[in-house]
Amino acid sequence: MPDRTEVRLAEYGAELLGADQLTPRDVERLRALQARGCLTLDQAPAGWRLKADATVGILVLDRIRLVVEPKFAIPGERLMIWLAYALGTPTPLPATARRWATGPEGYADLVAAALLEQCERLVREGLRRDHVRRQSLEPVLRGRLDIAAQVSRRYGRLDQLHVRTFDREADVWDNRVLGTALRAARTLTTQPDLARDLHTIADAFPQAPTPAAALRALDRTRYTRLNVRYRAAHTWARLLLRGGGVTDLLTDDGMTADGLLLAMPALWEAVVRRLTTEAAAPHGGHAVPSSGATGITVRGDLGNTSAFRPDVLLSLPGRDSAARTLLPVDAKYKRYDRYGVGAGDIHQLLTYGAGYTPSTDPRAVIVHPSPGGHSRRVLQVSGVRGLLGSIHVLGVDTHASPQQAAAWVRSALPWADR
Template identity: 80%
Template sequence: MPDRTEVRLGEYGSALLGDAQLTPRDIERLRALEARRRLALDRIPTGWRLKADATVGILVLDRVRLVIEPKFAIPGDQLMTWLAYALGAPAPLPVTARRWATGPEGFADLVAAALLEECERLLREGLRRDYVRRQNLEPVLRGRLDVTYQVTRRYGQLDKLHVRTFDRETDTWDNRVLGTALRVAGALATRPELGRDLHAIAGAFPQPSPPDAALRALDRTRYTRLNARYRAAHTWARLLLRGGGVTDLLTDRGSTADGLLLAMPALWEAVVRRLVTEATGPCGGHAVPGNGAAGITVRGDLGSTSAFRPDVLLSLPGADPLVRTLLPVDAKYKRYDCAGVGAADVHQLLTYSAGYASTGNPRAVIVHPRTGGHAHRVLRVDSPRGSLGSIRVLGIDTHALPRQAVGWVGSALPWAGW
């Protein structure tokens, strides 16, 4: 790999790049990411100004290696904990462990270390084997003789035999996709010892598939008792191969450059979705779809029909067991611990509360990240004719563990006296 200049910036931060630092191919890649609102690239007299959005990770260009660090609310040593929680993957090792030590390497090395840890576990337990059909040329008969090949390619010679075998091998899709992901992780790793470990363990897996083929195989994978232990390793492999996205969770199909970029708003939405669902479960609550017949739609305007969909729509038990209440919850990756809720978000949540309220008390919830402890406040929106609704603003301390946040959310949601 050629030496690249490392450029570091924080989430929502910016950096100046000279004309010589970006190749035409780099500019094309960055424009593609700009179109998907991952970053902004502006021309200036001395070169280029690159501004990161709510995105963290690593982007490897031809001459530059961009490192975007989390700066807003989720600290680096907690980012993997919350990411694992959002993905439903096993919790990472303690941050004091060698491979999870946070430093200048940042997010990409942590994901690579997570994949390495899971692959080492699979090797210790033994890789899964399955029957694989092979077409071989052998000196002795083994398996079934392929008469057609033998006649048309050996012309009656019997010193070598075309045979078809069906043996149990480790060369399966479950293992090949991990071999592919290990090689991708090795290209992104910045710590030499991590790169060496990834390269060493990759040799124990079958010949890797092209990344696109590996992703298609992961999307087709169905887990049974035979391959259920591969789920965690596949989760990290999918994250690496997709360049920052996870199917049906943190989707990001737009990055054409080598790298690992994570959209923090999408991560926070996934965290909130699981957080409030688990918090309401013991009280009989559950999430319901907020689209289709249950969606709030706008018709009659120019263009296509638009819709309002909350990030989570909770169905909660009421005083009457036969009557349930719908509570819309929206995840906001914003500094609502330091500033007031914006007017646009108030309007959005009032629309949700009016659309889903089953009583005369429209309610909605905003959940945002913060540091320094959990917090909540209630916004009451009134008009000359009375109350329009109330919005509870919950601030989740991202320094806390997810299970602690679940307990706090369970005590702060409406049935606790709101």
């Protein structure tokens, strides 16, 4: 593989690239990512201007290795902790979690190291084995004789026997997807020690025919007591094989590139869903779907019916009766710790409040990242006829641990003042 120039920029940062640094294939790949809102590529007088959006990670192109570091809301040394929290997987070892901030390897190496850690644990515990049906040519009878094959291929000769066996082996899909992901991780990492460890552990796992076959197997996987210990390893494997984050950024759209990218708004939405759901549980609340019977729909306009759907809709016990109330929560990956809430978001949250909460007290919640510490403020929106609604704006300190943040959210959500 030819040496590539490393280009590093911060989230929402920009960089000027020379005309000879991008091949036509690179431009095509970057245009495909631009169409998905991951970055912006503009022609400049001397080459190209590349601007990162809220997508971080690593992208290996023909002549450059692009690393976009998370700088806005979640500091680099905390990224893997919050990602593991959002995905519901064990947090990687602390030494692993620091590599993003201290080394040039980037996000791809962090996920590869997390996969390595889980696969090493599975090997120590013993890989799952299951009965696998095989057809083979043996000198002695094992299993069941395949009479049709013996007659048609050996013409009655008995020096070699066509047999069907049904033995317990590790060559099952739970292990194949991990073997495929370990081999894919080796192509992304630049750290020699990590690459060597990935190569060593990969020899213990069978491999799927193609990465696409491994992904299809992951999509079909259902966890039982027999394979539930594989769930965390499969989560990191899926992240590597798809090349994307919690929304599978590069899923089989024909335009893929070697790399690993994470959409930070999608990560924040996943974080907020878990934070608020865990916060509601001690109050007797739980999350409910925001579509179907509980959806806010717009009909009668040109085109298809549209809908307003908050990121989280909590169902809470009522104050004085058995009836339950709804509380809409929206995740905003914005600097609302520094700037006022935008008019578009105010309109959106007022619609949620009017559609889900009692008319006597319409309310909704915004949860945004706040690296400088937890914050809380309440916006009162009034008109000529009085109060239109209140919007609770909660800033979650991303320097804190997810467990500390969850405890603070539990005390800061509106039900705490009932």
